[in-house]
Amino acid sequence: MDHFLAGAETRAYRLAWIATGDREEALDIVQDAMLRLVKGYAARPAGEWGPLFQRILQSVIRDWYRRQAVRNRWRRWLGRGDEDEDTAGDDPLQTRIADSRPGPDGEQRAQAAVAALDAALHALPLRQQQAFLLRQWEGLGVAETAAAMGCSEGSVKTHLSRAIHALREKLEDHRP
Amino acid sequence: MNEPQDDTFLRRTRAWLDAGEGDLDPTTRARLRAARREALAAHRRTPAWRQAWPVTAAGLAAAVLVAVLGVRLWTSPGDDLPPLEDMALLSDPAGPEFYQDLDFYLWLDEAEASTQEPTRG
Known part of the structure; x- marks a missing residue:
């Protein structure tokens, strides 16, 4: 189990970071997912751990989104929405883009592209973000992605198609 | 809907995502290692009976089923026995x-x- 988690933790963190845009929240999400996997499924065959971990991770991310939505509703209701707007510029993903604007250097351009992709993914609706990352980066099949997202295979295809379309438009400037 | 797997744009995005994973800072990596150790240690601290609760629950369920069937057969008004x-x-x-x-x-x-x-x- 230690070996499996060691190989999965950095990708899991990247997925959580893109979803939340916050390092502390992303670390909490990954730790929570690890704990749930170890406690609930350590006795299962090692071959099942990958899909199970992905399903747990996506579920924890969805829970985080729901909590955030509720928190934001309460903030707006309590009249603290202005504070959120004031701090919107502190989004770490947006800051990364600002710090790494395309320059003449090849490495700089690559860093800018990575930052722009992170930000573009972060800006997508959660379902599109999940469909894109699970299918295109994690390499899961449609059925596995649907299981991890808790939706139908048709929904996965729809979300993925919309995600690709949106990303193409947003990352137009980073084409070589 | 089509899912163009070999699209150049998609290959490039995968490469960017891999690059982002490779660029992870040492502090974050260290905290991920700590989180993993904590998760594994928490599992070891869990009492053995709680780790084996699914087996215990299945055993209890089987015992209850046998008891119910036994009582049912013993008290049934001339169905089978x-x-x-x-x-x-x-x-x-x-x-x-x-x-x-x-x-x-x-x-x-x-x-x-x-x-x-x-x-x-």
Whole structure:
């Protein structure tokens, strides 16, 4: 189990970071997912751990989104929405883009592209973000992605198609 | 909907995502290692009976099922297995018909007794 988690933790963190845009929240999400996997499924065959971990991770991310939505509703209701707007510029993903604007250097351009992709993914609706990352980066099949997202295979295809379309438009400037 | 797997744009995005994973700072990597150790340690601290609760629950469920079936069979009114008093009737050499016509035999016995009494006197 230690070996499996060691190989999965950095990708899991990247997925959580893109979803939340916050390092502390992303670390909490990954730790929570690890704990749930170890406690609930350590006795299962090692071959099942990958899909199970992905399903747990996506579920924890969805829970985080729901909590955030509720928190934001309460903030707006309590009249603290202005504070959120004031701090919107502190989004770490947006800051990364600002710090790494395309320059003449090849490495700089690559860093800018990575930052722009992170930000573009972060800006997508959660379902599109999940469909894109699970299918295109994690390499899961449609059925596995649907299981991890808790939706139908048709929904996965729809979300993925919309995600690709949106990303193409947003990352137009980073084409070589 | 089409999912263009070999699209150049998609290959590039995958490369960017991989690059982002490779660029993870040492502090974050260290905290991820700590989180992993904490998760594994928390599992080791869990008592053995709680780790094996699914097996325990399945065993309890099986025991309850056996008990319910046992009680059901023991108390069922002649569906499959007869109650104990019926077992006694079935094992009697006189046979079940004798007990069904018991009133007739009692009447016959009384009738015979009453016809014999005047001849004796």
